[in-house]
Amino acid sequence: MRRHATVLHLDLDAFFAAVEQRDKPSLRGKPVVVGGLGPRGVVSTASYEARVYGVRSAMRTAEARARCPHAAYLGGRFDAYRAASRIVMDRLRELSALVEPMSLDEAFVDLAASDEARDLDPDALHAIAEQVRADVASRTGGLTASVGIGTSKLMAKIASELAKPDGVRVIPPGTEADVLGPMSARAIPGVGPATAERLRRIGVTTVDEVRAVADDDLRSLLGRSSGAALAALARGIDPRPVVAEREAKSVSVEDTFEIDLTDPRVLGDIAERMGRRVAERLARSGLSGRTVTLKVRHHDFETHTRSTTLAGPTDDARVIVRTARSLLSEVDTSGGIRLIGVGMSGLADWVQDDLFSGAPEKHEPVDAPDPDPTVTTAGARARPGGPGGRRWVPGADVVHDEHGPGWVWGSGLGRVTVRFETRLSGPGPVRTLDADDPALRAGTVEA
DNA sequence: TCTGGGGTCCTAGGACCC
DNA sequence: TCTGGGGTCCTAGGACCC
Numbered sequence: 001m002r003r004h005a006t007v008l009h010l011d012l013d014a015f016f017a018a019v020e021q022r023d024k025p026s027l028r029g030k031p032v033v034v035g036g037l038g039p040r041g042v043v044s045t046a047s048y049e050a051r052v053y054g055v056r057s058a059m060r061t062a063e064a065r066a067r068c069p070h071a072a073y074l075g076g077r078f079d080a081y082r083a084a085s086r087i088v089m090d091r092l093r094e095l096s097a098l099v100e101p102m103s104l105d106e107a108f109v110d111l112a113a114s115d116e117a118r119d120l121d122p123d124a125l126h127a128i129a130e131q132v133r134a135d136v137a138s139r140t141g142g143l144t145a146s147v148g149i150g151t152s153k154l155m156a157k158i159a160s161e162l163a164k165p166d167g168v169r170v171i172p173p174g175t176e177a178d179v180l181g182p183m184s185a186r187a188i189p190g191v192g193p194a195t196a197e198r199l200r201r202i203g204v205t206t207v208d209e210v211r212a213v214a215d216d217d218l219r220s221l222l223g224r225s226s227g228a229a230l231a232a233l234a235r236g237i238d239p240r241p242v243v244a245e246r247e248a249k250s251v252s253v254e255d256t257f258e259i260d261l262t263d264p265r266v267l268g269d270i271a272e273r274m275g276r277r278v279a280e281r282l283a284r285s286g287l288s289g290r291t292v293t294l295k296v297r298h299h300d301f302e303t304h305t306r307s308t309t310l311a312g313p314t315d316d317a318r319v320i321v322r323t324a325r326s327l328l329s330e331v332d333t334s335g336g337i338r339l340i341g342v343g344m345s346g347l348a349d350w351v352q353d354d355l356f357s358g359a360p361e362k363h364e365p366v367d368a369p370d371p372d373p374t375v376t377t378a379g380a381r382a383r384p385g386g387p388g389g390r391r392w393v394p395g396a397d398v399v400h401d402e403h404g405p406g407w408v409w410g411s412g413l414g415r416v417t418v419r420f421e422t423r424l425s426g427p428g429p430v431r432t433l434d435a436d437d438p439a440l441r442a443g444t445v446e447a
Numbered sequence: 448t449c450t451g452g453g454g455t456c457c458t459a460g461g462a463c464c465c
Numbered sequence: 466t467c468t469g470g471g472g473t474c475c476t477a478g479g480a481c482c483c
Binding site for chain 1 (some may be wrong): 448
């Protein structure tokens, strides 16, 4: 725990709704709800005027309409939100170089890395927070923010929550336990509905009561990692640093349909479009990924994922789309599907084309495919086999046809062997073709 | 007119390797 | 030939956050 309160947390009040009220004066002072407007939409943000009627984030929009029929219901204008967010984050970076945005409307700032915040007594911190809030309001055209300051991310976040709306709260060092103790265990980040229910069943509802539980008991109740984390957080111990840049670990796109869909061809086309969007976003970020995941939510909300890990990273829309389609073909859609999604993980910040050009542009690929790749699928393991030289074929480690994925099994003497197999179909056809066959690069080898 | 979209982290089991 | 422990990778699911 830090000896000084050097972590600041800023949270914009009812952000999306506030931007709408700022840009449309007729909405000021009135209930505004931003969220999905379709039959299956949910509330993203409710203005404070709408909250009076019990409208909350994550509530179904239909229920919000029932509670507050006279509110303005808006679908959201993310370009405007992004622009406002950028202004706020820039202001925070004037305060300290170490700013960690958590979302468009929220960020942590490490004041220990600040030139401005040298004086760390509570009154001085209060003044800094008020100055930031005033600047945010003037630069964004009137948006209000709540600011909390404490000795850790946990305490700063708790403080901004206590400051809401439109306020400041500093939790001085040494007072953490007093502030935290009487609060609901739900106030601790990481304690959601499921964890709160488990705690309730052993008679624990407040932070003080969490603190009274032996660490070992918390671990056996919640798992090793979560249990240990909760035991520490309940005591105000939170060593998590403020981190300015975090690398993305996955990229995904998903969509809930207005009505359940059953036609595999329609669903396949949707998966195709999603795969393309994932590829675009990867390419725009200069990323590629190895694991393609298909997410399917059935009519009854049963949700499943299916994934395939490729032998090497790609941002090729054709490969992503074919893999997603192949995964979808394993799913029974006859009962009705309400959502599908396509995602990519196992990201690398280089793309396979770099290998072709022979010159990695940004970084040396630290986890580049082994020159003699061993390819793993769920149920089948293939390794480059056969006598004679073997050669890595960039971009062609996985190819597809109607049999599912096919793996480059081995190559040599200018020839490449491709074996088609999936977990479901088992070993399939084998083809041998010239190493420079364009179908290899294109991933369109047929069995 | 039940339950969004984009993420992160954790757990657990099986396969495989040494 | 049998047994086994530790580490890593992969898949799937769950909880959580904003």
